[in-house]
Amino acid sequence: MSLRAAVLGHPISHSKSPALHLAAYRKLGVDIGYTAVDLTEEALPAFMQRVRNQVGWRGLSVTMPLKTGMVTQVDEVRGVARTLGVVNTVAFEDDGPSVRRIGYNTDVAGIVNAVRNAGVPASPSAVVLGGGGTAAAAIAALKDLGTARAQVFVRDTSRAAEARAAAAGVGLAIDVRPMTEAATPAASADVVISTLPPRAADGLAAEIAAMGTRTHGVLLDVAYDPWPSNIAAVWQAGGGAVVPGLEMLLYQAVEQVRLFTGRGEDVNAAVIDVMCDAVGLPRRAF
Numbered sequence: 001m002s003l004r005a006a007v008l009g010h011p012i013s014h015s016k017s018p019a020l021h022l023a024a025y026r027k028l029g030v031d032i033g034y035t036a037v038d039l040t041e042e043a044l045p046a047f048m049q050r051v052r053n054q055v056g057w058r059g060l061s062v063t064m065p066l067k068t069g070m071v072t073q074v075d076e077v078r079g080v081a082r083t084l085g086v087v088n089t090v091a092f093e094d095d096g097p098s099v100r101r102i103g104y105n106t107d108v109a110g111i112v113n114a115v116r117n118a119g120v121p122a123s124p125s126a127v128v129l130g131g132g133g134t135a136a137a138a139i140a141a142l143k144d145l146g147t148a149r150a151q152v153f154v155r156d157t158s159r160a161a162e163a164r165a166a167a168a169g170v171g172l173a174i175d176v177r178p179m180t181e182a183a184t185p186a187a188s189a190d191v192v193i194s195t196l197p198p199r200a201a202d203g204l205a206a207e208i209a210a211m212g213t214r215t216h217g218v219l220l221d222v223a224y225d226p227w228p229s230n231i232a233a234v235w236q237a238g239g240g241a242v243v244p245g246l247e248m249l250l251y252q253a254v255e256q257v258r259l260f261t262g263r264g265e266d267v268n269a270a271v272i273d274v275m276c277d278a279v280g281l282p283r284r285a286f
Helices: 017-028 044-052 069-073 080-084 107-117 133-145 161-170 183-188 202-211 230-237 245-261 269-279
Strands: 003-009 032-038 057-062 089-095 098-104 126-129 149-154 173-178 191-194 218-221 241-244
Touching: 003 017, 017 032, 017 245, 017 269, 044 069, 044 098, 057 245, 069 098, 080 133, 080 161, 089 245, 107 133, 107 191, 107 218, 107 241, 107 245, 126 133, 126 183, 133 149, 133 161, 133 191, 149 161, 149 183, 161 173, 183 202, 202 230, 218 230, 218 245, 230 241, 241 245, 245 269
Parallel strands: 003 032, 003 057, 126 149, 126 191, 149 173, 191 218, 218 241
Antiparallel strands: 057 089, 089 098
16 A cells, blocks of 8 residues: 655645655655645645545645644644644544544644754743744744743734734743834844744844844744745844754654654654755754
């Protein structure tokens, strides 16, 4: 039987997930095909119904704009995904004669590991840019990193429900403020996590550049195409450390590979290194 997995989202042609996953499966000697499927929110329920009736599925990676909608399309939601109401991973588990679709969130682990790898201090002061599903994962990650209170900057403060719900769910205090006030707090934070779409932070980047101040902290910009983003270039010019979104994508994909293959301990340093090779990231210093 041919096994398969896929990444779902819209748009999706830029996704690096197929390269990451296929490299891992080759290294593990697992015969799982992995493709990218362009899928809108409106088309998601019909797609998930078709998947239910097809054999061989091992997992789905879920990206924007489907992470919230996927919560209602699975049979069970586990772990932090249940707390956040945001699913970026669906694993297919055999349950006797049937297969259950289980929703997870590996974005949180992806952010934590990417930021830790960059040397963020314990209990960092933190800024999150954006208020959607990935921002919810960022808030949960900051809680894990020991942040006591985070500032969340959004274009419209009345549309930050996912961020507010995530903060309440994980027990992290947040201040939600308009994006127009982000420049000074961002430049002085220990860690800034931008969950904005490509080029959406260009205006903020120009403001920080015009300030002429040092950026001493770490910036994780989840938008990795085009790269470097304007805000990443400005941040680095100011002396700060920049973590590309590919780092987060790598670490969340590692967790997905473990779930899709059921070979958790086998997804080791050697597997992670070939995943890095596949997308042009430096190998890890394990």
